[in-house]
Amino acid sequence: MNCIFCKITNGEIPTNFHYEGERVIAFADLNPQAPTHLLLVPKSHYENAAELAKGDPNALVEIFSAAEQLAREFNLEGYRTVFNTGAAAGQSVFHAHLHLLGGRAFSWPPG
Ligand code: AMP
Numbered sequence: 562m563n564c565i566f567c568k569i570t571n572g573e574i575p576t577n578f579h580y581e582g583e584r585v586i587a588f589a590d591l592n593p594q595a596p597t598h599l600l601l602v603p604k605s606h607y608e609n610a611a612e613l614a615k616g617d618p619n620a621l622v623e624i625f626s627a628a629e630q631l632a633r634e635f636n637l638e639g640y641r642t643v644f645n646t647g648a649a650a651g652q653s654v655f656h657a658h659l660h661l662l663g664g665r666a667f668s669w670p671p672g
Contacts, residue, residue, distance in 0.1 A: 562606070566656035570604045579634075580627045584620040587627060587661070596664030597635045601627055606656055610644040613657040628661045637663035643671075 568574045570586055579599060580587035590598040603620040607613040614621055625642075632640045640663035645652040 564606060564654075564656050566600075566602050566654055566658060567606050570602060580631055582623050582627060584617065585623045585627055587631060590660070594660075595641075595662040597637060597640075597662065599631055599635075599661045601631075601659040601661060603657055608655050608657065609646045609652065610657050610659075611646065624659050628659060631661060632663060635663065639663065641667050 565574070569576045569588065576588045578586050578588055580601070584605070585601055585603055587599050587601045590600050601624045603613055603617060603624070605617055605620070607616050610621070628640070628642055640661055643660040643662070644657070645660075
């Protein structure tokens with residue numbers, strides 16, 4: 562399988578990890594949409610958040626506790642977390658990942 566996030570999680574593509582735990586890593590998004598834009602990614606391959614919830618719910622728990630820890634480390638006053646699911650919703654990498662965005666004001670509804 563030619564999955565870019567599998568290559569990052571297994572070290573094939575050297576990447577600076579801001580967090581590494583038992584099941585999850587976090588690294589900076591290549592194309593940041595906010596002053597802080599991190600991706601929290603399970604080490605195991607699941608196509609999207611729902612598949613991850615079915616296959617490894619503990620990874621989802623770790624993703625959200627790591628997001629909270631990172632938000633504190635990056636001094637974010639508030640933050641937005643996003644899972645895009647499906648190309649129609651903007652998913653472009655089909656290995657589940659949580660976007661963690663902060664450091665600017667956010668509007669609602671999102672674009
Ligand atoms: P999504 O569109 O929700 O699937 O998000 C995929 C995200 O991965 C996008 O925000 C991309 O900028 C980001 N991305 C793609 N390739 C890399 C990479 N090699 N390193 C860091 N971020 C990446």
